[in-house]
Amino acid sequence: MEFFLHKTGHPNLEVQSVPDGPVAEFPIPSVSREDGGSYTCDYHSITDQSRWSYPSDPVEIIVAGLLPNIPALTLVLIPLRELTQLGPSSRIPHSRSRSEKALMDTGSISTGGTDLIQPGAVLDPTHLGSKGPGREYPKPTIWVSPSRVVALGRSVTIRCEGLYPGMQFFLRKAGHPNLQVWTVPDGPVAEFPIPSVSREDGGSYTCEYRSITEPSRWSHLSDSVEIIHQGVWFVLNKEGRHFPPVDSDGLEAEFPISNIHRDLGGSYSCSYHSKSEPFNVSDPSDPVELVEPFISSQPSDPVQLVVAEPSLPKPSISVRPTRGVTLGGPATILCRARSQNATFLLYKDGRYWGRMAPAGDMAEFPVAGARWEDAGSYSCSYHTTREPVAVSHPSDPTRLVVRDYTQGNIVRLALSTGVLLALALILAEAAHGWRRGRR
Structure with a gap:
C-alpha cells in the first residue's frame, strides 16, 4: 500500500510506500510547536491506484510546552483492515509488541522509539505518557x-x-x-x-x-x-419521432445511422434524463439538419470578390498569336504590371479564370489545345505580396479568336472547283457554236 498523512490546515502531505507490510511510519525526530495539530491518513493500492481507503479517524498532537532533550516520536499508521479500534482486544503486528503492551496495559503513549498514538492524545514534553483531552469543538x-x-x-x-x-x-x-x-x-x-x-x-x-x-x-x-x-439516458428526436434511448455513463452519446435513405433527411434534436428520474426530461437541444447529398444540388461555381485599389496602375494584356489561334493550337495570354513579384488574376468574360505569381513583372497564362469555348474577352489585374487584399483595376480587355482553317480551305476549294466547272461549260459551248458556223 501507499500511505498518505494529512495535517489539518496544511496543503502538503507526506507519502510513504510500503510494498511488503500493512504499516507505514512517519517519524517526527524533534517535536516542535508546528508539529501540533490534527492528523489523518488514508491509503491506496500501489498496483491499482484508483482504489482508495476511507480517511482514518483523526489523531491530535498537542504540544503543551518545550523542553530540551525531547524524545523522538513516530506516527505509525495501520489500515483499518488490520486495526479497527485501539483497546485490549485489538490485534496489531508482532513487530509493534512494545506499543501494543503500552496501549493494552495503560492506554497511554510510550516515549522514545516507535509507538502508536491514540486518537485524542496529548503530547506534553514535560510528561509524555499521560492521556489528555481531544479536539475542543464537536464534529460537524x-x-x-x-x-x-x-x-x-x-x-x-x-x-x-x-x-x-x-x-x-x-x-x-x-x-x-x-x-x-x-x-x-x-x-x-x-x-x-x-x-x-x-x-x-x-x-x-x-x-x-x-x-x-x-x-x-x-x-x-x-x-x-x-x-x-x-449515468443518463439520451433520446434522439426527429420531427416527432423518437429513436431508442442510448445508455451513457458520460456526458455524451452517439446515435449511429447506417444505410442512409431519403426518409432519414430532416431536423434532429436530443434530450436526456437521469436513470433514477425517467420522467424528469431535459429541454430538447437546438436542432441540427441532416441533408442527403443526392437530394441536394451541386455547389455553384465560385465567384471572386475583388476590392480595387486605385493607387495601383492597371496592367496591360495581350494575346499571342495576335491574329487568332487555330482550333486545337496553342495560345498564350500575357499580363504585365509595373510591379515586381506581383500575383496576377485572369478573368474571362468578367469571371475569374485563374491566378499566377511569377518572379518578374509579367505572367503568361498558356492555353494549350484551344477550343471553341476558349474564345472570348480576357482581362487581368494584380496585387502585391505586401497588400494581398488590395487589387488593381482590371486591364483593358483583349479578345482571343479561335479559327478553324480546315473549314476555310474546304470552302475555298469548293469555290475554285465551281469556277473551273463554269469555265469548262463556257468553253464547251463556244466550241460547239464554232463548229456549227463552219457548216
Whole structure:
C-alpha cells in the first residue's frame, strides 16, 4: 500500500510506500510547536491506484510546552483492515509488541522509539505518557443536497454545519490532498457547490471547522458522506419521432445511422434524463439538419470578390498569336504590371479564370489545345505580396479568336472547283457554236 498523512490546515502531505507490510511510519525526530495539530491518513493500492481507503479517524498532537532533550516520536499508521479500534482486544503486528503492551496495559503513549498514538492524545514534553483531552469543538454534520446520488452534469451542494457562528470550514475528499476552505463569519453552515458533477467529483467527503478568531481551536472530523454519480439516458428526436434511448455513463452519446435513405433527411434534436428520474426530461437541444447529398444540388461555381485599389496602375494584356489561334493550337495570354513579384488574376468574360505569381513583372497564362469555348474577352489585374487584399483595376480587355482553317480551305476549294466547272461549260459551248458556223 501507499500511505498518505494529512495535517489539518496544511496543503502538503507526506507519502510513504510500503510494498511488503500493512504499516507505514512517519517519524517526527524533534517535536516542535508546528508539529501540533490534527492528523489523518488514508491509503491506496500501489498496483491499482484508483482504489482508495476511507480517511482514518483523526489523531491530535498537542504540544503543551518545550523542553530540551525531547524524545523522538513516530506516527505509525495501520489500515483499518488490520486495526479497527485501539483497546485490549485489538490485534496489531508482532513487530509493534512494545506499543501494543503500552496501549493494552495503560492506554497511554510510550516515549522514545516507535509507538502508536491514540486518537485524542496529548503530547506534553514535560510528561509524555499521560492521556489528555481531544479536539475542543464537536464534529460537524455533513450532507449533500438535493441528493448524494446524482446524474453526471447535474449540480449538487455539500453542506457542513457546526454549532457556532464565526467558523472557518474545511472540506476534504478522500485521496485528494487539496482542501476547500470556506469562512462563515455569521452562521454555522458552509456550502461547497459543485455546479456540474463529473466522474472526478464522485467519492467520500468529510469536513471540519475551526474558530476564525482562535485558529488553534478545532472541531472533530465529521462523518463521511459519499457522492455517487449515475449515468443518463439520451433520446434522439426527429420531427416527432423518437429513436431508442442510448445508455451513457458520460456526458455524451452517439446515435449511429447506417444505410442512409431519403426518409432519414430532416431536423434532429436530443434530450436526456437521469436513470433514477425517467420522467424528469431535459429541454430538447437546438436542432441540427441532416441533408442527403443526392437530394441536394451541386455547389455553384465560385465567384471572386475583388476590392480595387486605385493607387495601383492597371496592367496591360495581350494575346499571342495576335491574329487568332487555330482550333486545337496553342495560345498564350500575357499580363504585365509595373510591379515586381506581383500575383496576377485572369478573368474571362468578367469571371475569374485563374491566378499566377511569377518572379518578374509579367505572367503568361498558356492555353494549350484551344477550343471553341476558349474564345472570348480576357482581362487581368494584380496585387502585391505586401497588400494581398488590395487589387488593381482590371486591364483593358483583349479578345482571343479561335479559327478553324480546315473549314476555310474546304470552302475555298469548293469555290475554285465551281469556277473551273463554269469555265469548262463556257468553253464547251463556244466550241460547239464554232463548229456549227463552219457548216
